[in-house]
Amino acid sequence: MIIIKTENVKKIYQETEVHVHAVNGVDLEIEQGEFTAIVGPSGSGKTTFLNMVGGLDTPTEGKIVIDNTDIADLKSNELIDFRLNNIGFVFQSYNLIPVLTAKENVEFIMLLQNRSKEERDDRVKELLEAVGLGDRADNKPSELSGGQQQRVAVARALASKPKFVLADEPTANLDSKSTENLLDMMAELNKNENITFLFSTHDQRVINRARRVITLEDGKIISDETKG
Amino acid sequence: MYLKLAWRNIWRNKRRTFITAGSILFAVFFAIGMRSMQFGTYDKSIENIVGFYTGYAQIHKLGYHDDPSINKCIEYTETLQNLSNNFGDEVTFIPRLESFALASYDIANKGVMLVGIDPEKEQTLTKLNKKLIDGDYITASDKSVILTEGLAEYLKLKVNDTIVFISQGYHGVSAAGKYPVKGIVKFASPDLNQRLAFFPLKEAQWFYGADNMISTITLSLKEHKQLDYIIAKLEGIINTEEYEIIDWKTMIPEILQQIELDSKAGLIILFILYMIIGFGIFGTILMMTTERRYEFGILVAIGMKRYKLSIIVWLEVLMMAILGIIGGILISIPVTYYFHINPIEFTGEAVKAFEKFGVEPIIPFSMDPTIYIGQAIMVFIMTVLISIYPLYVVSNIKPVAAMRG
Structure with a gap:
C-alpha cells in the first residue's frame, strides 16, 4: 500500500534575481512499512523534501499525496491536525519540551488528540518500555543523555499512532552506541509494528541499516536502491 | 496540562520571570502608592475643609x-x-x-x-x-x-x-x-x-x-x-418643599474642582508610569518570544494548533501578571497602611503653603479598597494588551522558518 506519493515536487527559492531549485522535480512512492533513507550531501534538498512531505513547507510545484490525501488541499489548521494524526516527527536535536518529563512529553501528543487519560497512560507506558526507558519516565530531558532524549522523541513521534515517521538526521548528535541502540529500536518497531520510517541522513550507519536508499543531489533523485 | 505547561514554562527562565513579575509588581506598587496618597490627601482636604465650618452637608429653609x-x-x-x-x-x-x-x-x-x-x-x-x-x-x-x-x-x-x-x-x-x-x-x-x-x-x-x-x-x-x-x-x-439639603460640593465647589484637576494631573503621571513600566514588560516579553520562536515552531510542527499554543503563552503572561499584581498589592498594603496611620508631616515653609489652602500640613494615605482593585485591574489590562504581541507571533508562526531560526 502506497502511503506517500510525490509527483514532480519542486521547491524553488528566489534569491534576488537567481532562482534556487532546492527540490527539483521529485517523483517518489513510499509503501507502508518501508525503512527508507534519503541521503545526499548538504544542500542536496533532503530536509526541504522531508519538510514538504511532512506538511511543514509547501512545494512550489507538484503534488504530495499522503494516504490518498493531497495535502495541498488542506487549510492551515487542517494541516496541523493532519500532521498530528498521521505523521510522527523526529528531529536532529530531539526538541523535547524541556519542562515536561519523558512521560509527559510522550503524553503531550495524545493530549493534543484529546485521548482519554486511561489510553494515554497505557500508551505512554507501552512506548517508553518499547524504547527502553520505562524506568526514566519521570526524568526531564535535561536529566537524560542525548541518546535517551532521542528515544523519547521517537516514542513521542509514535504516540499519536502515525502512518509514518519522518526523521531528519536523527543520529547527527548521537555517539556510536546511542546510534546503534536507536537504530535497533526503530528497526524493531518497523519490523514488529510495521511502522514506516523515512530518514534524511548522511550517516553511513543509518544508510547501512536502511532497506531502501534514495540519493538526492541538487534537488533531484539520482539513485533509488532497494536492498535485497 | 496547559496550566501545568505554562506554570513550568515561566520557571524555565527564573530571571526573566522575576524581571517581568518584578516590573509588574513595581508598577502596581507605585500606582497604588501614588493613588493612595492622592486620594488620602483629597479625603483629608475634604475632611479638613468641611470640618472647618460647612460640614459635609447642610439643611436649611428652602x-x-x-x-x-x-x-x-x-x-x-x-x-x-x-x-x-x-x-x-x-x-x-x-x-x-x-x-x-x-x-x-x-x-x-x-x-x-x-x-x-x-x-x-x-x-x-x-x-x-x-x-x-x-x-x-x-x-x-x-x-x-x-x-x-x-x-x-x-x-x-x-x-x-x-x-x-x-x-x-x-x-x-x-x-x-x-x-x-x-x-x-x-x-x-x-x-x-x-x-x-x-x-x-x-x-x-x-x-x-x-x-x-x-x-x-x-x-x-x-x-x-x-x-x-x-x-x-x-x-x-x-x-423637601420646605427644606433644602446642600452638600459640600455645592457649598465649596472650588474644592471639588481643585480635586478633579489634581486627580487628572495624577492620571497623566500614572499614564507615564504605565508607559515606562509597560515598555519594560514588553521588552521582557519580546525577549521571551524571540528566544522561543524555535520551540513554538516545533510545537506547531508536531501538531499543536496555534490557538492552543497561544493559550499557553497567554497563560504564561497572565501568571506572571498575577504574580506581579499580587506581590504589588501585598507590599502596598503595609506601606499604605503605615502612612495611613502615620501620615507624612510637613515642617517649615511647607506648612505655610498648606495653611494657605486651609488644610492640615499632612499627607495621609487612603486605604480605600477600590484603589488596590482599580490599579491592579489597570496593570492587568496593560499586561494583557502587551501579551497581544506574543499571541500575534504565535498565530503567524511558520514552523520551517521558526525552526530555521
Whole structure:
C-alpha cells in the first residue's frame, strides 16, 4: 500500500534575481512499512523534501499525496491536525519540551488528540518500555543523555499512532552506541509494528541499516536502491 | 496540562520571570502608592475643609443657600431635633443659628459671622475645644463667646475682655449684646480665622430674637463616602418643599474642582508610569518570544494548533501578571497602611503653603479598597494588551522558518 506519493515536487527559492531549485522535480512512492533513507550531501534538498512531505513547507510545484490525501488541499489548521494524526516527527536535536518529563512529553501528543487519560497512560507506558526507558519516565530531558532524549522523541513521534515517521538526521548528535541502540529500536518497531520510517541522513550507519536508499543531489533523485 | 505547561514554562527562565513579575509588581506598587496618597490627601482636604465650618452637608429653609438671611430661619422642631434617630451614629446633626454682626471693642470694629452653636454637638465637626489657644470652651448655658484668633488680634482682645455685637435680628428686631470672651480658637483657614465668633445656641436665639429657631443643621459624617446615601435617605424624611439639603460640593465647589484637576494631573503621571513600566514588560516579553520562536515552531510542527499554543503563552503572561499584581498589592498594603496611620508631616515653609489652602500640613494615605482593585485591574489590562504581541507571533508562526531560526 502506497502511503506517500510525490509527483514532480519542486521547491524553488528566489534569491534576488537567481532562482534556487532546492527540490527539483521529485517523483517518489513510499509503501507502508518501508525503512527508507534519503541521503545526499548538504544542500542536496533532503530536509526541504522531508519538510514538504511532512506538511511543514509547501512545494512550489507538484503534488504530495499522503494516504490518498493531497495535502495541498488542506487549510492551515487542517494541516496541523493532519500532521498530528498521521505523521510522527523526529528531529536532529530531539526538541523535547524541556519542562515536561519523558512521560509527559510522550503524553503531550495524545493530549493534543484529546485521548482519554486511561489510553494515554497505557500508551505512554507501552512506548517508553518499547524504547527502553520505562524506568526514566519521570526524568526531564535535561536529566537524560542525548541518546535517551532521542528515544523519547521517537516514542513521542509514535504516540499519536502515525502512518509514518519522518526523521531528519536523527543520529547527527548521537555517539556510536546511542546510534546503534536507536537504530535497533526503530528497526524493531518497523519490523514488529510495521511502522514506516523515512530518514534524511548522511550517516553511513543509518544508510547501512536502511532497506531502501534514495540519493538526492541538487534537488533531484539520482539513485533509488532497494536492498535485497 | 496547559496550566501545568505554562506554570513550568515561566520557571524555565527564573530571571526573566522575576524581571517581568518584578516590573509588574513595581508598577502596581507605585500606582497604588501614588493613588493612595492622592486620594488620602483629597479625603483629608475634604475632611479638613468641611470640618472647618460647612460640614459635609447642610439643611436649611428652602432658598437659604442662595440668599442667606436671619429671616429664613427654621423652627427647630422635634422632627429636626430627632433626625439622628434615623441614622444611628453615622451622622451627627449640628444645629446653628448664624448671621452677621458688627463686633466692637474699644475703638475697633469688624464685621463678623456670629454663630450660635450647640457646644457639645459642634465638637463632632469643628472640634472647637481642640482649636483653643487661650481660655476655655463654652458650655450650653454660658453667656460668653469664643473668638477666632485673627478676629481677637484685629480687635486687640484677650480672654475675659468684653466684646460688643450689634446686628439685626429675626424679622427686623434690634440685636445687641455684650459678652465676655471665654476662649480664643485658631482656625487653619486664614479666611475663617479672621471672622468667626461663637456663642451658645440658646444665647444666640435670645440675641437674634429667634426663639427655638435655627438657620442651619450641619451634617458631620463618620464616612464621607456615604454622603449620597444619607442625603437620599434624608430626602425621604424631611419635607423637601420646605427644606433644602446642600452638600459640600455645592457649598465649596472650588474644592471639588481643585480635586478633579489634581486627580487628572495624577492620571497623566500614572499614564507615564504605565508607559515606562509597560515598555519594560514588553521588552521582557519580546525577549521571551524571540528566544522561543524555535520551540513554538516545533510545537506547531508536531501538531499543536496555534490557538492552543497561544493559550499557553497567554497563560504564561497572565501568571506572571498575577504574580506581579499580587506581590504589588501585598507590599502596598503595609506601606499604605503605615502612612495611613502615620501620615507624612510637613515642617517649615511647607506648612505655610498648606495653611494657605486651609488644610492640615499632612499627607495621609487612603486605604480605600477600590484603589488596590482599580490599579491592579489597570496593570492587568496593560499586561494583557502587551501579551497581544506574543499571541500575534504565535498565530503567524511558520514552523520551517521558526525552526530555521
